[in-house]
Amino acid sequence: SKSRGRKGYQFFTRAMNDAAAERLKIDQQLRGALERGEFSLVYQPIMHTRGRTLKGMEVLIRWTNPELGRISPMDFIPIAEQIGAITDLGNWVLQEACAQLQSWQRQYNRPLLMSINVSPRQFHDGSIVPKVKTVLTQLGLKPTSVQLEVTEGLLINASDRVLSDLDTLKLAGVHLALDDFGTGYSSLSYLRHLPFDVLKVDQSFVHEIARKSQDEAMVGAMVRMGHSLGMTVVAEGVETPEQAYSLEALRVDDLQGFYFSQPLCARDFERRFLAGITI
Ligand code: C2E
Ligand code: CA
Ligand code: CA
Ligand code: CA
Numbered sequence: 001s002k003s004r005g006r007k008g009y010q011f012f013t014r015a016m017n018d019a020a021a022e023r024l025k026i027d028q029q030l031r032g033a034l035e036r037g038e039f040s041l042v043y044q045p046i047m048h049t050r051g052r053t054l055k056g057m058e059v060l061i062r063w064t065n066p067e068l069g070r071i072s073p074m075d076f077i078p079i080a081e082q083i084g085a086i087t088d089l090g091n092w093v094l095q096e097a098c099a100q101l102q103s104w105q106r107q108y109n110r111p112l113l114m115s116i117n118v119s120p121r122q123f124h125d126g127s128i129v130p131k132v133k134t135v136l137t138q139l140g141l142k143p144t145s146v147q148l149e150v151t152e153g154l155l156i157n158a159s160d161r162v163l164s165d166l167d168t169l170k171l172a173g174v175h176l177a178l179d180d181f182g183t184g185y186s187s188l189s190y191l192r193h194l195p196f197d198v199l200k201v202d203q204s205f206v207h208e209i210a211r212k213s214q215d216e217a218m219v220g221a222m223v224r225m226g227h228s229l230g231m232t233v234v235a236e237g238v239e240t241p242e243q244a245y246s247l248e249a250l251r252v253d254d255l256q257g258f259y260f261s262q263p264l265c266a267r268d269f270e271r272r273f274l275a276g277i278t279i
Pocket of ligand 4: 180
């Protein structure tokens with residue numbers, strides 16, 4: 001009926017206004033949040049499938065704001081990209097995560113891989129190559145101990161500049177990972193030409209893998225393709241031992257997900273995965 005339709009419309013506009021208001025609040029609070037020290041980092045282990053030993057970790061950003069509480073990176077990263085705050089934020093993540101890596105490598109005297117998410121904006125504004133070089137030099141880190149994760153979005157209509165930045169990083173020895181693989185609008189053809197070392201199979205394929213034969217077939221195909229291109233294949237979002245087992249049978253190289261651990265603050269990560277003390 002007409003009245004129901006109107007009610008539906010009102011509900012819809014209210015929801016939209018709420019979303020817009022929420023965005024505006026995030027936008028306002030984001031400005032200055034870095035200076036106010038509101039961000040922190042957590043680390044999630046990446047395990048070798050064989051033997052289930054620690055290979056390294058993915059660093060993930062967290063934001064707690066006095067007015068808004070805890071805000072998910074899925075909600076604030078896109079806004080940080082829009083308002084141009086992502087470069088400072090991304091540089092901060094890079095600096096902090098690499099300093100943490102250096103401290104852990106020294107303290108535990110073992111090679112570890114730090115995997116860092118990089119927004120396409122950091123490539124487009126040309127800040128990524130100089131920043132990575134400076135940080136690695138300052139900290140005396142091997143480029144091969146750092147991995148940058150980018151999504152397929154970076155590659156759509158990628159400029160020559162983006163492509164040459166990827167090559168520069170690769171030549172320097174930095175690992176490059178293609179994140180959320182299988183979810184974008186990617187054409188497989190660019191994989192042949194781009195210097196990726198690692199394919200991260202998106203968690204949506206992993207969640208049903210022990211139950212859905214299509215997902216098993218998809219992951220199997222991604223693994224064969226990745227391996228035939230000389231890439232390492234990682235599955236993310238591994239939540240159960242059954243999933244880990246299925247992925248192992250499909251020859252996935254590395255595993256990441258809640259089955260091994262939630263992302264942890266540096267102190268907890270260290271205690272649980274580096275110092276060998278169970279928490
Ligand atoms: P992502 O890069 O795909 O990161 C994986 C996300 O999956 C993380 O969410 C992680 O906590 C979550 N996750 C890990 N294991 C499991 C699991 O077993 N099951 C499920 N259901 N989820 C799992 P988070 O930390 O909320 O991050 C969301 C997204 O925000 C990231 O997705 C990434 O795109 C972005 N992000 C996070 N930190 C950064 C950052 O420092 N820079 C940039 N540019 N983006 C970031
Ligand atoms: Ca990632
Ligand atoms: Ca991902
Ligand atoms: Ca994602």
